[in-house]
Amino acid sequence: MSSWSLSPKVVVIGAGVAGASCARALCLSGCEVHVVDKSRGAGGRLATKRLEWLDPQARRRSARLDHGAPAFAAGSADFRQFLATACPPGALAQWRPTLAPGSRPLDSAGPLWLPQPDMPSLCVGLLRDIPTTWSFAVDALRHGPLGWQIEAAGATLPGHFDAVVLALPPAQAAPLLAAHRRDWAQRVSLALMQPCWTLMGVARRPASVLHWDVARPEQGPLAWVMRNDARPGRESSADEVHWVVHARAGWSRQHLEQPADEVQSRMQDALQDWLGEPIDWQHAVVHRWRYALPQATGAVLPQPCWWDDARGLGVCGDFLGGTGVEGAWQSAQALSSSMLRNHVDA
Numbered sequence: 001m002s003s004w005s006l007s008p009k010v011v012v013i014g015a016g017v018a019g020a021s022c023a024r025a026l027c028l029s030g031c032e033v034h035v036v037d038k039s040r041g042a043g044g045r046l047a048t049k050r051l052e053w054l055d056p057q058a059r060r061r062s063a064r065l066d067h068g069a070p071a072f073a074a075g076s077a078d079f080r081q082f083l084a085t086a087c088p089p090g091a092l093a094q095w096r097p098t099l100a101p102g103s104r105p106l107d108s109a110g111p112l113w114l115p116q117p118d119m120p121s122l123c124v125g126l127l128r129d130i131p132t133t134w135s136f137a138v139d140a141l142r143h144g145p146l147g148w149q150i151e152a153a154g155a156t157l158p159g160h161f162d163a164v165v166l167a168l169p170p171a172q173a174a175p176l177l178a179a180h181r182r183d184w185a186q187r188v189s190l191a192l193m194q195p196c197w198t199l200m201g202v203a204r205r206p207a208s209v210l211h212w213d214v215a216r217p218e219q220g221p222l223a224w225v226m227r228n229d230a231r232p233g234r235e236s237s238a239d240e241v242h243w244v245v246h247a248r249a250g251w252s253r254q255h256l257e258q259p260a261d262e263v264q265s266r267m268q269d270a271l272q273d274w275l276g277e278p279i280d281w282q283h284a285v286v287h288r289w290r291y292a293l294p295q296a297t298g299a300v301l302p303q304p305c306w307w308d309d310a311r312g313l314g315v316c317g318d319f320l321g322g323t324g325v326e327g328a329w330q331s332a333q334a335l336s337s338s339m340l341r342n343h344v345d346a
């Protein structure tokens with residue numbers, strides 16, 4: 001991008017793994033980076049939720065449960081090297097969960113990685129020392145002679161930027177792209193995402209002691225049944241289980257628009273049926289992920305990222321890089337390399 005100054009100003013929209021790792025790479029190479037996200041903090045789908053409720057004696061209770069990606073694999077040497085360099089000691093724990101009898105095997109043969117002390121910590125660490133603006137749901141990008149401006153609900157982020165990076169799920173990137181790259185906006189519509197209903201809650205430990213950490217039922221509505229209390233570095237209690245339960249993509253799609261209380265009740269029933277004994281819930285809620293994981297899109301979206309050098313506009317995310325956390329990182333790496341290649345060569 002010929003118009004870049006010595007220290008180009010880049011705004012990254014989206015503080016999930018893709019946005020945070022792209023921001024870090026650009027920052028380390030001398031760019032002046034600002035990150036915005038519509039949420040109150042970093043992490044995106046690497047998410048931990050705090051539940052709060054009153055127990056029957058009206059005492060305040062709380063628990064923190066990981067309700068997005070349960071963990072991630074690091075299949076490539078490059079990604080493992082990145083994690084070793086970017087994460088301080090203790091920031092990631094290995095997780096080799098014990099599977100319940102009759103479970104489908106895990107997708108990855110190697111260890112899974114679990115950010116500590118909670119899931120967003122990975123992105124929080126990557127964004128250390130990078131300016132951020134939270135609760136800023138970008139709804140317009142304007143391009144003028146001085147560069148890019150970013151808007152949310154009529155408010156403009158101060159300053160002009162040489163480049164914009166969209167690190168968002170495809171349905172959220174499409175409306176922002178439409179005014180600038182209609183072809184990209186159309187192409188992202190090919191990137192279909194699987195939804196996921198997630199049940200999380202705290203229950204009394206069942207009579208039968210549980211000797212496993214994760215169940216992956218072969219059949220029925222539930223894809224993942226996880227004991228959050230049995231994960232490294234998470235809260236545990238002798239007489240309670242912290243459940244996080246992900247429904248299958250097909251079941252989630254079928255029930256996507258159903259009221260949350262109905263979905264919760266169905267998922268609680270499904271868990272009870274699967275366990276074969278009653279569950280004494282202390283508190284439970286559901287969360288609907290409209291865009292949990294990309295469906296395989298390699299054939300229709302073969303490039304790991306998109307970069308328009310003339311406009312200074314880039315797109316990255318798991319839907320371009322493959323799937324999951326590693327795919328999001330790979331996409332961000334590809335994008336930051338493309339941006340920096342042009343900058344260094346200029």
Ligand SMILES: Cc1cc2nc3c(=O)[nH]c(=O)nc-3n(C[C@H](O)[C@H](O)[C@H](O)COP(=O)(O)OP(=O)(O)OC[C@H]3O[C@@H](n4cnc5c(N)ncnc54)[C@H](O)[C@@H]3O)c2cc1C
Binds near residue numbers: 067137291325
């Ligand atoms: C239930 C579930 C299970 C999963 N299981 C696994 C697994 O086992 N292994 C694995 O590797 N991965 C798993 N994943 C997927 C993994 O979490 C994602 O692939 C990865 O986190 C995607 O990162 P990202 O940065 O591309 O997107 P995201 O994490 O979605 O980040 C996008 C960010 O953009 C923000 N945003 C969106 N719109 C706007 C806007 N208009 N303005 C400003 N900000 C905006 C969002 O708030 C979000 O923070 C799972 C995800 C879910 C939900």
